[in-house]
Amino acid sequence: MVSKFIKIFLLMLFSLSGTLYSQTFTASVNNTTMGVNDQFEVDFTFNGKDINGIRNFKAPGFANFLVLSGPNQSSSMQIINGAVSGSLTYSYILQPKNTGKFTIGVATADYNGTTYKTSPLNITVIKGSVKPQQHQNNNSISTKEIADNLFIRAVVDRSKVYLGQQVTVTYKLYTRLNIAAQMSISKLPQYQGFWSEEIETPNNINFRTEMYDGKQFKVGILKKAALFPSQTGKLTVTQFELNVPVQIRKKRTGSNFFDDFFNDPFGNAQVYNYNAKSNAVKVDVMPLPSNNVPKSFNGAVGHFSLNTDIDKRKLKTNESLTLKVTISGSGNLNLVNPPEVNFPNGFEKYEPKTSSKINRKGTISGTKTTKYLLVPRTPGKKEIPAIEFSYFDPARRSYVTLASKPYTIDVEQGENIAAGDNSEYSKEDVKLLGEDIRYIKTSFDDIEKSTGLTIYKTGFWAAVGVPLFAFIALIGWKKREDKLAGNVQLLKFQRAEKIAKSRLKKAKKLMETNNHKEFYSEISLALFGYLEDKLHIPKSEFSLERASDEIRRKSGTEDLINQLKNSIEKCEYIRFAPNADQSSAMNEIYSDTSKVIIEIEKNIFSRKIS
């Protein structure tokens, strides 16, 4: 109001000088010395012939001031003696931030291609508030005075709570002053360490009277919140700040009637923007008792009840079943997790759906419903065990465990056999599922009594053993044979008797057919061959004397040698004397030769051979 007056005054002043038709651009402030708590107005005024030509107004930076309002534009036109002049004012309402000397910088504006500048203003800011001499009662209401009469109290219903227990914080506005306009929130409290739930309050603040500190106040509830501590220890809720425009009745001094008149011609109050702050709230959070914590405890604090409901007790496989678990009561319901249910095997369970209804009046209460959709895949009697839910009751300072009844469900075999989720099948499986099996085998000559493994049969081992032994025997025989083949003398020695026998046999046959020549040659061959082989005498060196010597050496008796000599001589004789009695001679020779061979064999070699 004051500034307006100044403005008009200045305008009048400038407009007088405006007759010069010159363009001026000036900065002005209503007071160059002011207190930190004072508001002041800075005007940048342009006077000129045509104020519409002003472009590009640039205000200086107000780094050390709070801009409460502005730029506010006002303009005026006047015609004096036919000459038109106008003024354009950009005004700001500022408040200093700190004490000290500050400079308000240069504002610029373009007019008809020329840039006009204002001159800088020096301002001194001192502590407190300055009461200008001419405005003694003006902005003079001290904040303390207001604070005594208008304040916000944050009240908690309890200051010592358990973890998760509800604390209700209520912000109340206490006032003995008139509130001029809509209040605006400048800073909301921060609920650090809490999970908060706003409690519904009426949109319009209903004031009622209350005595506080011996004074009567109008009290209105601004805000209410339910807080659930999520950590232990001392927690603080920050201040709630509210900008309250208050109407302040002024004391009449009488000395300044003119001033009052201009300020508020129809009353005697002024509006002051007061920033009300609540107290910070401290809450002491205790941890929950650590003994006797139930297994099913999941952080629920308050007072609850548990309800379960099942829609079917008897169904077929692959049909669905809904189990509803409802938790109702008051407490930190939103933080309550649905209780864990151990469904028996053979149930396919889907993600449970949870819905909650929360009543936000006073204590937070409501219901939380969890629906489990189950599809039994296998038949049989299934039991859903009792569902347990535990909470901590702060009133009783103990844990409470609730349990539902167990449900028995009778699942019958449905029609769909082995139906699984198709998504389980791999690509190859899907391809295979489309195919049909191949036809049966029509030849069945492979069927026989099961006899166990072949290797347990004696026949098998016989079939292994017989060829093996036969082979070994064969190898043994071959070895012997090779040894003999390698030693001709030994072979001849061993075969001598056999050969002699076979020759004698042949000779006997020849004797029967009266073939004299052949007979004698065979007999002599038998005898000489035998002796050669047995006595190891080479054919070329063989003579009767040599043979006799050998026999003698091998300790043959003289009688045996004589016998041998006798039979050889006889043989030679008869062989070359064809006139003799053939058959008797042949017989005699044959028996003699046989006898000699047998005698030699007996007397000389029998020991060696065996």
Added chain:
Amino acid sequence: MKSFFKILIFSVLFVNLTLASQVDDLMKQGNDAYKNGNYRSAITDYGKLVHQGYEGVSLFYNLGNAYYKEAKIGYAILYYEKALKLSPNDDDIQHNLAIANAKTVDKIDTLPEFFIFQIWESLLSFFSVTGWTYLTYFLFILILVSAGIYFFTKNPGVQRYSFFSGLALLCAFILSVVILSINVNRNLNVKNGIIITQAVSAKLSPDSKSNDAFVIHEGLKVRMEDKVDNWVKIRLNDGKIGWLPENDIAQI
């Protein structure tokens, strides 16, 4: 005495003949029933032979087919597996077994084996146990023959050939013996079974009051590791262990 032997030989022959004709009759009957879509009676016919202790690829394969058509996947897989044991390379059995396996519910992942082990396993099951036995025996006889040639021949060229072929045959024979003994060992010690009831919960211990370990479904092939009373300890391919009532599983 002579007449007694005659009677004995005659009666043995006769019994054999009657048995053979009974097998033929039942198989024909079963095959006809299968052909006419009367799978249930086909199962009865084939089943009679199985109960009498007969075995054969065609018998097991046909029985598996009949069970498959009757939607008894567990039994179908059981008999396919039995047939496959007798004839591991039979294409028909492999094909039908794959189809039947695709119809099972449980898809238990087996860890992929290193390719050398895969080759080894396929070598092991290249023949049935009987097949490996015969191969080993055949190699044995060949070794004897080549050794015989080596010892008896006088021609040094032939002798050299027979020596090296004998050496190669010996290597093959040793490998064959190793494979045969592994197969025989598995045949005796590793027992696989097929789940034949539609779904069964395996328990943690051989006791009906014990907690459920897992649920398995018809047609799953599991290893049978132990038996306590009427309970069989099984191991799944992924290593899980549980106990099943005896009646829910059939050994291959």
